[in-house]
Amino acid sequence: MKIALFIPCLVNQMMPEVAIATLTLLEKLGHQVIFPKGQTCCGQPMTNSGCFDEAKNTTLKLLNAFKGVDCDAIVCPAASCLVAAKENFHEFDGSQEAQEVISKLYELTEFLHDIAPIKAFARPVAAKISMQMSCHGIRMLNLATPTEQMGKQRFNKVEAVLGNIAGLEIVYPARIDECCGFGGTFAVDEGAVSAKMGKDKAQAHAATGAKYVVGFDPSCLLHLDGMIRRQKLPIETRHIAQIINDAL
């Protein structure tokens, strides 16, 4: 397939290794990958604060970067940014062209589960990993059934994608899908509560004895990383793209 990468500003600036792993793994899977120029912020920091006027320019610029780009799918390795981009594109541009872009947007796990599943992994990854089930991915993108929801029909796309990697042991922290406390500007507006949530989450991950905290949302991973190093916990963060890339 022909894939356009959507690399949110945080990943582009602070976690390029996540973007490189995403690009590489998609290429290894035989896809043709492009990185359209002119990508800006999805507007989430502003719309999350209720400031829609302030978000409009950057959202529309980002949308423009994808309009008319020849591709089958637009893939993003950040669940929360993807949700925001979808919502904000919809909010600010009702055109057919915008709708075409929106309908091609996929978060990486979603893409590898629903659209182009991985047939076989090439290499084992011998590690115990503790999954970071970030809120927006599970409760807004339906990457997994949230713990609040009852009933027999349960699914977990993240585990379904990673589950076939030989040697990988997947575990979960206590209070599996409780928020890590990042929440964008919440991390600074509500510093004390945010930090306490982050500390509890980091400790719950470390208590599993896993080597890595693995997640699909870079912003949560960045928050946990800052927390883990402050607490000097024996665990490190990794993005699912990095684990998958190692296994291909």
Place this chain on the structure above:
Amino acid sequence: MTELYTASGSKVHAHKADIFCRDETRVDWHSKALWALREKRDRAAGSLPEWEQLRLLGSQLKLHTLSHLAQYLEQFEQQCLSNGIKVHWASDAQQHNEIVHGILAKHKVKKLVKSKSMLTEECHMNPYLERHGIEVVDTDLGERIIQLANMPPSHIVVPAIHMKKEEVGELFHQQLGTKAGESDPLYLTRAARAHLREKFLTADAAMTGVNMAIADQGAIVVCTNEGNADMGANLPKLQLHSMGIDKVVPDMDSVGVLLRTLARNATGQPITTYSSFYRGPQEGGEMHVIIVDNGRTEMMKDKILAESLKCIRCGGCLNTCPVYRRSGGYSYNYTIPGPIGIAVGAKHDDTNSIPWACTLCGSCTYVCPTMVPLDKIIAHHRRLKAEAKRLPYGKGGYMPLVGRFMANETLMNTSMSAARLALRVLPGSLLKPFSGAWGKYRELPVAPESSFASWYNKNRSR
């Protein structure tokens, strides 16, 4: 942190939460006690194969009732009247309190026993009646504890959850004369029981809240675990029940749906110990129902906010909320804390900060038995505050700058590469003071050498 205080002296949520968080052992204890309720809820809800269907039904029947509200309220009034119940209408808190006082004054009531009612808290009825010389005794154990401690509720179902049993022991020792240093819950409960028994026997009137008002029956439902509502309503000849207009449901089938989810979602019980239906006064007695609007009709005008009126006050969203559990019930600047407190209280908050006491994680929305879209409502409140130019935490000043910065690729690229360089070469001790709340609690990120965009230009550009 800017704008800590408002002119009226109230403080922003973050400030109160910061103080609450200083005692970490207490935060852990508080968070754990409430999470235990969430776990009980999960087990109770999970034991019903039809749980998600019940939520959907609950949501739909509430939406249906709210969109035919006038019709159902009038039907309820008619049925009440034919059952010999007196019905009063109050447009706001003041009117509610006046009506209640009027009824009590007419009967020369000196002592009123009351059971669970968040509405009377919302209307600040106790202080009003006390000013008029009427003693009000809250009879639920939790409510009685906070009344003795002279505090408002910190939770809508377990109002004294913030107090440890040792603190309750000390309070009872001072107020009820229990043994000093005694904190055994059974001993304390017995003492409260004996104390309340005397109040029940000497009360002139009883008042309760209303969990549901059944339109086609002219009856109301009150749910308690302690039987105190029944004890109150059945002893004195005069009984009063206050309800918000949102409490009406069409019929017994609707009650059946909501009763199946209410207690399960609140405490994990299949049903509360007492689910009492009142449909008329006792012989020779009087029964009054006071129907209160107090801002609810106004809320219905906004499609998104209107859905908060589906709430049945189970408290489930508070128990699951990671912020509420770590900031406590007194940090919200409103009688009702937690997600539903933000939903219905944001407009009363003059610090404008409570819509931001939330990470938008969405857990509450999935927990809610009537599917109140709490995270959407909270996000909507942020937008309303922004549109009204009433943003907290200095956002009104810096958000336009962020917007311009983010939309400007060149500016963003140059300044971010400068920031990355600074993060790499400067010592943390020099940077942390400038990184605000981030660096206070967390290590600063390890900065990469270049952005992905420049890596891509070097490695993939053709």
